Amino acid sequence: MTPVRVLLVDDQPLIRAGLRVLAADSPDLLVVGEAGTGEEALDLVPRVSPDVVVMDIRMPGMDGIQATAALTAGASGARVLILTTFDDDDYVYAALRAGASGFLVKDMALEEILGAIRVVASGDALIAPAVTRRLIAEFARRPEPPTKRRAVGGLTEREREVLTLVGQGLTNAELAARLHISMGTAKAHVARLLAKLEARDRVQLVIVAYEAGLVGRTG
Structure with missing residues (x-):
């Protein structure tokens, strides 16, 4: 089975490290790159050809929304999962409009985040009902x-x-x-x-x- 190629984009090295270490124990996932800014992510995508980009919203320089819009407008075919926190509700709608296939909450267990990556890689959307209802409430x-x-x-x-x-x-x-x-x-x-x-x-x-x-x- 060909593993899902994942690019981790977050300005917090500890979050990237945690996901990278956990993914290393999952034969169906392969972390092909890491970036700390939106600009770095866009530079890496054509070189590492990810299937899924796990994208933080708040980053220095180009934020996750801008990077998502640029990425989904391109020809890479990579799907984007936005990383968010519960106080990021105002950003979520803009992120989804930019072309993200869903969003993850940062306080989810790392194992759940890996599961969400698999869901999006399969062509589905990460749209957990409780999170969807929070979005609709916003x-x-x-x-x-x-x-x-x-x-x-x-x-x-x-x-x-x-x-x-x-x-x-x-x-x-x-x-x-x-x-x-x-x-x-x-x-x-x-x-x-x-x-x-x-x-x-x-x-x-x-x-x-x-x-x-x-x-x-x-x-």
Whole structure:
């Protein structure tokens, strides 16, 4: 089995060291490089060809959001996982809009972070329900909605319902229970939404739901 090639980008050497040491014991993961700034990361990517870039947000010089936008606009094909802390909520939306496939919380166990890398490398998105709901709660607290709502034409009534529920952070199992459908049908609905809306992953569906005004706001 070809290991997942990982680039670690964080200005804290201890975090990089912890992930590197743990990954060394995982035959399916290979750390191919480390960087302490966004600029260093962009310089390394074409040379080490990572599958997944674990990217911190707050770094000197080019931050993780800027680096993510530059990376996803390129041709490397690498997927980005943002490293964040709970007080980084204001940055998360911008990071996902920049093209990140998900985000990790820094106080997660290192083993959980490695598991998240595997999830993203497989083509899925890291969108843990509890974290998704925190993100949606942040959207709801924003004083103003998006300046221009995104059109989501071409969806059936059921697909709009599913998109709204995905935007609220429901998992496929929760979708199935809420809509009284099978797990397979729930997965099929999500797959059709990804195709129709040209979304990369479930994270992007959350953003579409918010930008289309389908996610309820508070206050």
